[in-house]
Amino acid sequence: xxxxxxxxxxxxxxxxxxxxxxxxxxxxxxxxxxxxxxxxxxxxxxxxxxxxxxxxxxxxxxxxxxxxxxxxxxxxxxxxxxxxxxxxxxxxxxxxxxxxxxxxxxxxxxxxxxxxxxxxxxxxxxxxxxxxxxxxxxxxxxxxxxxxxxxxxxxxxxxxxxxxxxxxxxxxxxxxxxxxxxxxxxxxxxxxxxxxxxxxxxxxxxxxxxxxxxxxxxxxxxxxxxxxxxxxxxxxxxxxxxxxxxxxxxxxxxxxxxxxxxxxxxxxxxxxxxxxxxxxxxxxxxxxxxxxxxxxxxxxxxxxxxxxxxxxxxxxxxxxxxxxxxxxxxxxxxxxxxxxxxxxxxxxxxxxxxxxxxxxxxxxxxxxxxxx
Ligand SMILES: [Mg+2]
Numbered sequence: 001x002x003x004x005x006x007x008x009x010x011x012x013x014x015x016x017x018x019x020x021x022x023x024x025x026x027x028x029x030x031x032x033x034x035x036x037x038x039x040x041x042x043x044x045x046x047x048x049x050x051x052x053x054x055x056x057x058x059x060x061x062x063x064x065x066x067x068x069x070x071x072x073x074x075x076x077x078x079x080x081x082x083x084x085x086x087x088x089x090x091x092x093x094x095x096x097x098x099x100x101x102x103x104x105x106x107x108x109x110x111x112x113x114x115x116x117x118x119x120x121x122x123x124x125x126x127x128x129x130x131x132x133x134x135x136x137x138x139x140x141x142x143x144x145x146x147x148x149x150x151x152x153x154x155x156x157x158x159x160x161x162x163x164x165x166x167x168x169x170x171x172x173x174x175x176x177x178x179x180x181x182x183x184x185x186x187x188x189x190x191x192x193x194x195x196x197x198x199x200x201x202x203x204x205x206x207x208x209x210x211x212x213x214x215x216x217x218x219x220x221x222x223x224x225x226x227x228x229x230x231x232x233x234x235x236x237x238x239x240x241x242x243x244x245x246x247x248x249x250x251x252x253x254x255x256x257x258x259x260x261x262x263x264x265x266x267x268x269x270x271x272x273x274x275x276x277x278x279x280x281x282x283x284x285x286x287x288x289x290x291x292x293x294x295x296x297x298x299x300x301x302x303x304x305x306x307x308x309x310x311x312x313x314x315x316x317x318x319x320x321x322x323x324x325x326x327x328x329x330x331x332x333x334x335x336x337x338x339x340x341x342x343x344x345x346x347x348x349x350x351x352x353x354x355x356x357x358x359x360x361x362x363x364x365x366x367x368x369x370x371x372x
Pocket of ligand 1: 309
């Protein structure tokens with residue numbers, strides 16, 4: 001998630017309608033808090049706001065006043081106060097609403113509640129066991145607007161790595177992607193270590209995140225040109241037991257927070273925590289993460305570009321049929337030297353000294369990708 005991208009070049013902001021997250025809605029409350037822990041900018045309106053940030057990366061602002069127009073892109077609430085959530089969303093100029101929902105109540109919605117639901121691009125978070133009920137004719141919720149919570153029990157306290165936060169993050173991304181219209185967009189997929197940030201080997205401490213010079217400006221230029229920015233990262237340190245999943249989320253949150261002053265929001269972060277020999281499909285050069293991002297954010301892989309400092313990033317791009325670019329930061333220069341013995345699948349379409357040079361080249365073209 002992910003950082004979400006708003007329309008018109010503005011930052012994406014999440015507005016939580018706290019008054020609608022009273023007793024019984026703790027699952028949504030904790031997941032929304034988890035988004036703030038991951039470095040998303042979250043404004044919390046009304047009651048039930050968390051009292052203190054639980055990590056230095058948390059980006060949570062308590063607010064007792066409705067934000068003005070263009071103050072948020074997504075409003076988060078529940079069906080306990082659907083009208084209040086929708087009203088806050090309209091006032092903030094939000095495009096979408098993600099609401100925790102009890103499908104059993106749906107049949108009894110008033111005409112006003114139904115209208116509030118349909119007045120924004122709304123998505124429902126339901127218990128997994130209630131999905132069938134929610135898509136039953138009597139409830140009449142479109143299946144594509146249904147998202148389920150994880151099968152895991154909700155946490156006692158906010159947890160940055162809890163799968164419920166993933167589920168809510170993806171729901172917000174999908175809601176935002178719909179605003180781009182029906183067509184598929186090209187995107188820029190970026191490796192993290194050695195491409196965006198200085199390679200430090202199994203980086204886990206957020207304080208070790210150090211942007212490579214020129215990266216913020218390059219990402220800003222990409223974003224202004226309308227390219228969704230997707231970070232795709234192998235984080236096998238988790239599988240190796242070197243650091244927990246929460247460290248990866250905290251480091252990604254730090255990356256978001258370092259980029260925000262430059263006007264850059266990352267549209268989505270996807271990473272593989274598994275060991276290289278785990279046989280998973282999500283570790284690069286597997287393309288499962290790119291395919292997942294493409295589904296969620298309505299992207300065309302073939303019109304997209306993959307940029308990284310390793311030959312496995314290049315293989316990933318080729319397998320996804322995207323344009324593959326090697327940067328000579330991180331391991332890039334050494335990887336380029338080793339190309340002599342590498343097969344055609346590892347050969348980049350282009351190589352540049354750093355991300356800034358790669359982005360300048362991309363933006364000088366009418367479009368990226370193979371588009372053959
Ligand atoms: Mg790398």
